[in-house]
Amino acid sequence: MGCSISLSTPDSEDHVAMNASRCPICNKSGSDSTFDHSYMPFCSRRCADVDLGRWLQEDYRIPGPPAEQPESSDDE
Numbered sequence: 001m002g003c004s005i006s007l008s009t010p011d012s013e014d015h016v017a018m019n020a021s022r023c024p025i026c027n028k029s030g031s032d033s034t035f036d037h038s039y040m041p042f043c044s045r046r047c048a049d050v051d052l053g054r055w056l057q058e059d060y061r062i063p064g065p066p067a068e069q070p071e072s073s074d075d076e
């Protein structure tokens with residue numbers, strides 16, 4: 001009886017992607033070298049501008065009356 005089982009701790013690489021935030025615009029990983037964290041959660045000012053533009057577009061979208069669709073022709 002000399003079975004010494006060496007318990008080698010498995011290198012779990014799961015913790016690596018724990019704090020990996022992603023850019024909501026281009027989905028770039030926060031661990032990317034080109035990820036500019038000064039524009040969090042965006043990876044760059046460009047992506048931040050894109051998001052801002054989207055919000056502005058939403059703001060500009062004025063709720064107008066529903067366009068009437070003349071699908072029923074009134075001819076007797």
Ligand SMILES: [Zn+2]
Pocket residue numbers: 023024025026027028042043044047
């Ligand atoms: Zn981005």
